Amino acid sequence: MVYKVKLSTFEGPFDLLVHLIENARMSIYDIKVSEITDQYIQYIDQMKKQEIEVATEFIVLAAALIEIKSRMLLPRTISGEEVDELADPREALVERILEYKKFKNAAAAMEEAEKNNMRIFEKPQEDITCFLEKPDEYLKMDINQFVNSFNLFLRRKQKLEDIRKTYTRLERQKISEEQKIRYIRALLHNTTGGEITFADLLREDESRYNTAVTFSSILEMAKWNHIELSQKRNFGPIFIKAAGEEGVNA
């Protein structure tokens, strides 16, 4: 019998095997392994002769076929009990061939779909650059982000407030009016002539707070006639002098 074998690049060992089986008009479920193995090996030899590179995978399947072929020669049933274990050695091969054929067929169906699809045309996108140049700007505002950022600000503020309050309290503790009056009295007492200027009292601390406390202190002392205040001209130096008995005593 003369039959034709296409010497084309097969898509893989299974592609070749399926081709040989179909060509020999064999049932996949009853492969004549011996015959197919011979043809398969012949084909590979032919490829080699034509100097077509034979992928290792083709050789692997050849080996598998030879193994099945040899197992087919063994008696199939020895005793009733062992039938299951000695299943048809072709079974796994048949399964793989069927699985491959399934997708080979699917590929053919897809090729047809591709061919049909080539009969329709799309059109390119119109020129929309005029729209792209002026994007719509919209605000991304998330309520959680909004509240979080505000809470963060509040906390920061709170912390700052706490620091500021402590600081103010400390400063107030440092110099009260009573302390100031005691200080001025001592200063007058230790000064020869018993006269100083307002500026003398601020020499060490010119802060607004100290100025205010010092000023209100001398007003207080003047009110009780403990000191006498005098100023020769507007914005001129203020002279402070111990008054009356206290001054004399000093």
Place this chain on the structure above:
Amino acid sequence: MSSNKVIKAAFESMMFTWGEPLDVKLAADVFGITSKEAYDIFNELKGEYDSQGRGIRIREINKAFQFVTSPDVYDYIERLCTPSKQKKLSQAALEVLAIIAYKQPVTRGEIEAVRGIKCERVLEGLENKNLIEEVGRSPGIGRPILYGTTDMFLRNFGFTSINELPDIDDIESVVHEQDEEGDSSQVTFNLSQGNMK
């Protein structure tokens, strides 16, 4: 001879594929008909698109026909094709916006007292973004502008009323202390030495 219906369908797909205005002569040659016959069919087709009020129309340019979009639906195409860019508010803007949202109506002075920093430019930015607006004048000295949030602001969060803003418990206390502090710091010592004799 192809039927009128087939020729029309072919003309449609030919115009679609061609893109540029399709010359009547060129189209006529495909069917072996005269330019006059092709021209009439194109015009018939054009009439169909017009009378059906389709979103794509056929326009004639000097014995050539072309598919174009209908001007009636320009706005939708614009909306489709215009990319949108997200913009985010700066931290400063978020803070000022939050103060206005929770304390409105509020003057610039009050906002600045809370934040301890000037915010003229931030207010301007928020106003331009239509998130805040002038809602009146304070009866205080200089009758300063009162600010409030806009509907756009509410819409941004999907709120229908300002009452839907989440509660922030500490806001009153913090802002309150702030106010006192502001008051005390404003006390100035107004006695001049000249007054004292």
Place this chain on the structure above:
Amino acid sequence: MSSNKVIKAAFESMMFTWGEPLDVKLAADVFGITSKEAYDIFNELKGEYDSQGRGIRIREINKAFQFVTSPDVYDYIERLCTPSKQKKLSQAALEVLAIIAYKQPVTRGEIEAVRGIKCERVLEGLENKNLIEEVGRSPGIGRPILYGTTDMFLRNFGFTSINELPDIDDIESVVHEQDEEGDSSQVTFNLSQGNMK
């Protein structure tokens, strides 16, 4: 709320302008309608073009719609011009693509097990053509890449969605006729057994 007729007209011009498959979600957003509503309108419109036997049709690709020419008038377009065509895939590429299409997500190992031959390069080619993509990693040893098909695959093969692929168990009958045709076109180099010795 825009009328159904206005939306349809707008969808037509939007698809025409967009060229690429227009995502239903994108179109829905232009009108502030739901994707489901937009999808139904697109389908209604598609039905109109089909039933009127127009030369341009609407096709769906995975929840996106696109104007394309009708295959019925292909011959006339070809007579008018030779539009550039995509290149046909090789047999190997088609087989690998078929395995991925039907078994996705699938690893290279699984594909190679079916075909009994390595397919690294074929996968690379399909990925470059944007027909397949990595869709994740298998939890198996070595965490191999899982492959799936892309929207471009659907588009190039004219499938609406991956669910629309022909039933793989029914393919056999369809393909047998195909095979005969395939054989004749595949004639390459015929050796008689005599030659092979």
